[in-house]
Amino acid sequence: MAAQPSAPSPAPVRGNPRLPLLALGAAAFGIGTTEFVIMGLLPQVAGDLHVTIPQAGLLVTGYALSVTFGSPFLAVATARMDRRRALLVLMGVFILGNLMCALAPSYWLLMGARVLTALCHGAFFGLGAVVASALVLPGRKAQAIAMMFAGLTLANVLGVPAGTALGEAMGWRSPFFVVVGIGIAAALALAAFLPRTIEVPPMNLKREAKSLGSPQVMFAMAMSIVSSASLFSVFTYITPILQNVTGISTQGVTMMLLLFGVGLTCGNFLGGWLADWRLMPSVIGIIAVIIPLLASFALTSHAVVPAALTLFVWGVLAFALIAPLQSRVVSEAAKAPNLASTLNQGAFNFGNAIGAWAGGLALTAGLPYADLPFMGATIATAGLALAIASYALDLKTQREASADAAPAAGRP
Structure with a gap:
């Protein structure tokens, strides 16, 4: 088994952790959908913005690199905030980034919007995992993290196919408008259900x-x-x-x-x-x-x-x-x-x-x-x-x- 940390684990927050974990999962669903739905929309994006499909494919690469190298900087930028407020700020960045994706008039503005959106991806999942593990008793920490990541898996099963179908029917921008709505709903759920005090x-x-x-x-x-x-x-x-x-x-x-x-x-x-x-x-x-x-x-x-x-x-x-x-x-x-x-x-x-x-x-x-x-x-x-x-x-x-x-x- 893993070696136990020298510091005692923080006590779980009072009350039922299921609702805050579901709120974290809803946010993960939105983030996962916006990450992967672009793959099914590349031909439409390329045609509308007058670029080649390989150039449109760089929107996927740019997102991944932004998660890898940019997210830690956003995590540091929110370091002095309490963890609840930091998660809400990250969701705000996510909502803004997706709105910019939906409205982007050119390829490079869409790339910038994707990079901005990706900044909150790693920071949110990283901080969200810490918060999720703090919501439950020590023997259920990994299951709490898994509940949050369930939103990411459901994005692959439901969000991406539905978003691709919507994009084919109503244009590639429409899934991003829907993800904005998902982000707003997730932010409201986080504000309502996350405890005011989280021992992280x-x-x-x-x-x-x-x-x-x-x-x-x-x-x-x-x-x-x-x-x-x-x-x-x-x-x-x-x-x-x-x-x-x-x-x-x-x-x-x-x-x-x-x-x-x-x-x-x-x-x-x-x-x-x-x-x-x-x-x-x-x-x-x-x-x-x-x-x-x-x-x-x-x-x-x-x-x-x-x-x-x-x-x-x-x-x-x-x-x-x-x-x-x-x-x-x-x-x-x-x-x-x-x-x-x-x-x-x-x-x-x-x-x-x-x-x-x-x-x-x-x-x-x-x-x-x-x-x-x-x-x-x-x-x-x-x-x-x-x-x-x-x-x-x-x-x-x-x-x-x-x-x-x-x-x-x-x-x-």
Whole structure:
């Protein structure tokens, strides 16, 4: 199990935490929708703003890079605010950014609006994870984080398909107007249900920076990067894999992606439960199963039913890692969790970018689509090595603590 932080965990707030967690989940739903819905609208955006589709694709890259490198600065900018007010300010940035996206008259103004919107992404999820864990008893912290991240998984299952359909029917700007409405509703829910006092350590930049130097925090962020890289080295190219290798239609791809999204949602809650049970053994076990599963996808991708089953299980396992890794960072940086939690969101997005780049590089070098899952499995092997090393350090720390405690216990 994870080594316990030296400082006691903050006491949970009084009252039922379900409503504030649902409010955090609603905000996560809006943020997830605005991040991914653009992918289904690229041809419309390109045509309306007179750019090429690859140029429109940079709107996705710009968003991810803004999450990775910009969110920590927004987290620092809100450092002196109480955590409730900081979350509301971040939602304000989110609402403004999406309104600018909906009204942007040119490509570069849309890019700027996307970058602005992304600034609140990592900061909100990072701070939201800290707040969610403070709302509940110690044995349910990862499940609380998973409840918030459920909004992100539901965005993939419901928000993105609905937003894409709306964009096709009423123009690409319409989904952004709807997301503005979702953001306003989420902000009102946060204002109504978040406790006035949340026992979270205030951000102290010196203490926060020191927490980042913890070996276990660095291990957790490295695992976040590698797990995301493993996922996106394959998933970025899942449509051509399904069309060219599995041989299914465009409509069939949509159904397969919906099945994958359902798997993500199931995995999110499974990961929260496993992390509260046994965090690091669960992480090790999940990655150990992902490796052969991805390798087998090179074979199962040649037939519809085996491919569908593999995609569903892969979705479950891939997102079962999110809550444990986020919870690990919050736990190991317990004295100063705010910046570390935000940076871990950047780590996930950095892994997304690395995985997509690595997969594209392999395909350009001539690797067949059918063999791309082997790359994902290889990257996941590196993640397994990191997880085992982190757990071994946990066990070493526990043995040393027990050895130090034994002589003290024997003293009269």
